[in-house]
Amino acid sequence: xxxxxxxxxxxxxxxxxxDVLATLFFFVIVVSLFPLGIGPEAQLLRTIAPGIVWVxxxxxxxxxxxxxxxxxxxxxxxxxxxxxxxxxxxxxxxxVLAHWLVSxxxxxxxxxxxxVQFGLSQNTLGTIAVSLLLGTPVLSLIGxxxxxxxxxxxxxxxxIALLVLPLCIPALIFGAGAVEASxxxxxxxxxxxLLAATLIVSLVFAPWATSAALKISVE
Amino acid sequence: xxxxxxxxxxxxxxxxxxxxxGKMIPSLTGITAVLFIMGLYLSFFVAPTDFQQGExxxxxxxxxxxxxMGMFLYVLMAxxxxxxxxxxxxxxxxxxxxxxxxxxxxxxxxxxxxxxxGRPAWGVYWVWDARMTSTLILMFLYVGFISLQSSIDDxxxxxRAGAVLALVGLINIPIIYFSVQWWNSLHQGATIRIANKPTxxxxxxAAMLILLAACWMYSIAVVLVRVRCIxxxxxxxxxxxxxxxx
Numbered sequence: 001x002x003x004x005x006x007x008x009x010x011x012x013x014x015x016x017x018x019d020v021l022a023t024l025f026f027f028v029i030v031v032s033l034f035p036l037g038i039g040p041e042a043q044l045l046r047t048i049a050p051g052i053v054w055v056x057x058x059x060x061x062x063x064x065x066x067x068x069x070x071x072x073x074x075x076x077x078x079x080x081x082x083x084x085x086x087x088x089x090x091x092x093x094x095x096v097l098a099h100w101l102v103s104x105x106x107x108x109x110x111x112x113x114x115x116v117q118f119g120l121s122q123n124t125l126g127t128i129a130v131s132l133l134l135g136t137p138v139l140s141l142i143g144x145x146x147x148x149x150x151x152x153x154x155x156x157x158x159x160i161a162l163l164v165l166p167l168c169i170p171a172l173i174f175g176a177g178a179v180e181a182s183x184x185x186x187x188x189x190x191x192x193x194l195l196a197a198t199l200i201v202s203l204v205f206a207p208w209a210t211s212a213a214l215k216i217s218v219e
Numbered sequence: 220x221x222x223x224x225x226x227x228x229x230x231x232x233x234x235x236x237x238x239x240x241g242k243m244i245p246s247l248t249g250i251t252a253v254l255f256i257m258g259l260y261l262s263f264f265v266a267p268t269d270f271q272q273g274e275x276x277x278x279x280x281x282x283x284x285x286x287x288m289g290m291f292l293y294v295l296m297a298x299x300x301x302x303x304x305x306x307x308x309x310x311x312x313x314x315x316x317x318x319x320x321x322x323x324x325x326x327x328x329x330x331x332x333x334x335x336x337g338r339p340a341w342g343v344y345w346v347w348d349a350r351m352t353s354t355l356i357l358m359f360l361y362v363g364f365i366s367l368q369s370s371i372d373d374x375x376x377x378x379r380a381g382a383v384l385a386l387v388g389l390i391n392i393p394i395i396y397f398s399v400q401w402w403n404s405l406h407q408g409a410t411i412r413i414a415n416k417p418t419x420x421x422x423x424x425a426a427m428l429i430l431l432a433a434c435w436m437y438s439i440a441v442v443l444v445r446v447r448c449i450x451x452x453x454x455x456x457x458x459x460x461x462x463x464x465x
Contacts, residue, residue: 007237145387149380153370162366163384167361167391170398177402198394209387216379 001086002094003024009098012064012071019067024106027060031114042119049118050179053128054172058139062161064103065143066150068095070178073151079218088211096137096144096207104136120183127182127192133197135175141199141206142167148213231310233450234459240443247440254433261426277337278332280423284431286329288438289357292322293392296364297385299431310446313453314380315385316368316446321438323361330354349403353396360388374453 013020034052035045042205072078081091111132120128146164150156178191230236240399262280270278303312333351334344345351364384371377454460 054405065304145383148457149367149384150370155370161367162359163363165362166356167387168394169356170391170394173398173402194398205387205390210384213380214375216383219376 001084002090005081005094006098006101007109010101011097013098013102018101019064020106023060023064024105024110024143026063026201027056027107028114029111030056032117033124033162036118040102046116046120046183047116049120050128050176052118053111053114054131054135054176055115055182057132058165058168059113059135061104061136061143061162062099063141063157064099065140065147065160066157067103068099068140068144068145068147069151070156072152073218077212078151082214082218085207088175088214089207092144092207092210093146096140096210099139099144100140104132105138108132124179124182127179127188130192131175131178131188131195134199135171138171138195138199139164139168141202141210142171144210145206145213148217151214151217171195174198222429228269231308233310233313233454234457234463236310237447237450237460237463240447242449243254244358244440244443247436247443251433251436251440254429254436255438256448258426258430258433261429266423266426267420269311272340275336278336280426280430282329282332282336282452283427284434285325285332286354288383289322289326289329289354292318292325292438293357293360294389296322297382299387300378300382300385309378312382313446314442314451315381316378317449318359319364319368319381320445321441322357323365325363325434325438326354326358327389330358347395347403349400352403356399357392357396360392364388 019206034048038044038048070079074083082088084091108129113127115128143160143164145167146160149163150159153159174191174195175201178188178195181188181191230239260278262277266277266280268274270397296315297319299311300315302308303310303315330351333354337346338344364381368377368381371380451460451464
């Protein structure tokens with residue numbers, strides 16, 4: 001059931017490729033707008049690159065959060081899924097995993113390329129990829145709570161961002177901190193370990209909160 | 220049930236709580252007024268002038284109680300929301316909704332007074348100091364809670380959804396606090412640190428504690444007024460309400 005659900009969501013996402021690509025291009029455009037707004041000074045861009053890439057990733061993943069449960073909720077599939085005898089915890093985890101694979105992994109893959117625009121070193125590009133690889137699941141997990149709470153509400157997308165962004169601040173700080181440490185030439189490992197710890201904590205607690213929220217919203 | 224036991228649950232019913240709250244509000248308001256007058260008198264006329272900061276330091280007499288209230292009330296709100304969700308107690312959820320606005324107001328006051336104090340003390344209105352940043356994030360959490368509840372039309376769902384959000388926020392607060400602190404020490408060079416304050420004069424402490432008590436009394440009174448409004452709104456069909464209002 002777990003893998004079935006993941007596979008089903010992947011197929012659905014493949015049939016609506018345009019949605020995924022739109023999120024990806026949003027990310028690329030936001031990151032590219034900053035040099036245009038700030039100016040092409042290489043030193044300055046290198047300093048602010050970690051924050052920009054991370055904040056842009058955060059914003060881009062807000063766009064796709066509504067889709068975790070939104071379509072299934074509208075056509076009634078979600079109710080059927082919740083009625084199955086499987087533990088809801090696992091079903092939520094499957095939905096979140098599918099969302100991460102579809103919407104976040106492309107961001108992780110393209111982020112180092114954007115780092116090149118900012119003149120970052122190879123080492124730093126690697127850190128960007130690793131930090132996003134550890135950090136984006138946290139965004140999906142915490143985001144799923146917001147997505148479940150706002151199911152079927154007016155202006156749900158804005159509301160999700162309002163609820164989820166403050167809760168994602170630790171991930172942003174640790175992730176951007178790791179990249180920044182790498183730019184400065186200091187050790188980025190402590191930040192990555194903190195990020196991994198955040199991931200583990202949210203992996204344990206977030207699906208639980210999401211299932212509670214789903215029960216409340218679908219009822 | 221034994222004869223001697225007190226029925227603690229009696230006032231969990233809005234029908235019993237509504238008149239009780241109505242009786243408590245006038246005396247609470249009176250206590251609030253007395254405490255505020257005492258506290259403000261002490262803080263403006265009795266407490267000595269600080270020799271480093273002059274008169275500007277007097278803003279802490281409202282700043283510190285407001286900041287404390289902002290934090291306490293978030294915890295209180297989350298506890299009430301959790302109780303309301305776990306035991307399906309309507310009144311506890313209504314209390315959580317009533318507290319959220321007051322908590323947000325106090326957090327906002329502490330941010331504004333902090334900025335106004337920062338100008339004479341450090342020469343700038345805003346510093347990305349760990350404490351100020353986490354207060355700002357606390358404000359965001361309140362805004363999230365209030366906007367989630369106000370965009371859900373069904374009150375039962377609004378109560379429970381708010382409870383999930385408040386509890387998630389409560390677990391997250393320590394993580395946010397420490398991450399902001401580490402983030403701040405990473406960027407230490409750019410920030411102005413708040414110097415350790417010298418130990419406070421007893422009158423200063425007394426004034427601050429009295430104002431803290433005043434803020435508590437004010438919060439309780441206002442929350443009770445608000446919860447009565449919420450009860451009237453949600454239970455408008457109930458026969459007892461027509462009798463109580465008449």
